[in-house]
């Protein structure tokens with residue numbers, strides 16, 4: 001852990017720089033399961049991207065490209081919401 | 096200067112018009128309703144550029160003020176009593192975020208029993224939330240204090256929210272002569288707000304109001320404590336500058352025939368006008384009576400007040416609210432504590448008066464002087480004007 005600031009070193013007015021959550025790797029919260037993407041099934045609807053609470057679905061040029069496992073906490077929302085049938089383009093699997 | 100006749104509420108609404116804040120969020124409550132009601136008319140008539148947010152409660156009003164001030168806006172509101180109480184949850188957030196929100200607060204008794212008249216229980220209950228608190232004796236002071244409040248609150252050394260108070264009905268609805276400063280001069284006097292940060296600044300994005308646990312909460316309270324200390328210097332500087340520009344004198348307190356007084360009362364708000372009459376009558380009959388009228392209650396000018404009161408024979412502190420602590424009202428405990436280190440302490444007695452708008456008159460204040468002249472004969476805490 002970094003050294004704690006004293007009160008005179010704090011940023012002014014109880015503010016923090018934005019996007020500090022990026023440095024906080026929530027990926028180590030996963031409890032043994034991670035989402036796995038099956039690109040051959042994916043229709044790039046972006047439902048997983050908009051549903052992920054940790055912005056951990058990675059996207060390039062409007063196409064889903066996989067997961068940021070450093071921050072994905074394994075909640076499974078993306079797998080649940082993925083609409084493809086009969087097989088889902090995201091499944092939760094053992095790490 | 097323009098001489099007009101205005102009630103306290105009208106004077107505050109006029110000051111708001113001249114300040115022309117970016118945002119006003121408010122909810123009506125007696126006896127403060129008129130301030131924001133008159134101001135809403137100014138908005139509707141296009142006399143100001145303000146975004147007026149009519150909200151569903153005072154809790155929402157203060158929340159909207161915090162949001163708008165975080166976005167960098169100059170923000171004002173007005174309230175009283177239960178309305179202020181409904182804001183309590185948000186008040187310390189405004190000071191922690193260092194948002195110089197400006198509030199017109201009309202002192203009114205806190206329920207229950209439900210009551211709409213003046214005492215100081217609402218404002219006193221908000222004294223430990225990191226807001227600067229300024230009391231006014233009359234309409235003129237309410238107007239002048241509100242203009243100075245902008246400069247005090249927004250000073251870079253301070254950056255704290257501020258409430259300027261009047262006394263419910265006595266000042267808020269009492270019509271008096273008011274010397275108003277011309278609009279362009281006020282505009283120049285208050286200047287433009289330069290916020291420390293803005294949520295709308297996408298070039299420099301910030302997180303505001305993050306969670307603080309055992310590791311940082313304490314550190315985040317220290318800047319507020321420091322800012323309150325700075326506020327003492329700034330209040331005096333702003334007061335001096337105001338006097339230089341407009342001729343009316345403002346400091347932490349006003350001394351009325353105090354320097355050579357042997358006996359003195361300490362008063363806040365409208366009752367100080369009554370006390371002045373009582374003191375004049377006592378002086379005419381040879382009693383060396385005087386008064387210290389406190390204008391700034393937060394930050395509390397303890398050392399300065401101690402210097403003024405030390406060496407007096409006896410002091411009566413008049414409190415228009417009770418602390419229910421069995422040992423005196425909020426002003427009394429501050430004054431007594433301020434005098435603790437003085438070598439030549441006066442005897443100090445507390446008189447709680449005027450709860451729920453109960454009248455206080457010249458005779459009663461003369462009786463207070465009579466009581467303290469017989470040092471040791473009265474209890475430490477007294478309740479006057481109550482049937483017992």
Ligand code: SF4
Nearest residue numbers: 052072073075076078
């Ligand atoms: S498992 Fe949860 S955190 Fe991970 S990518 Fe899916 S929705 Fe996001």
Ligand code: SF4
Nearest residue numbers: 042043045046048082
């Ligand atoms: S929800 Fe499923 S189909 Fe849609 S983009 Fe995500 S993985 Fe592909």
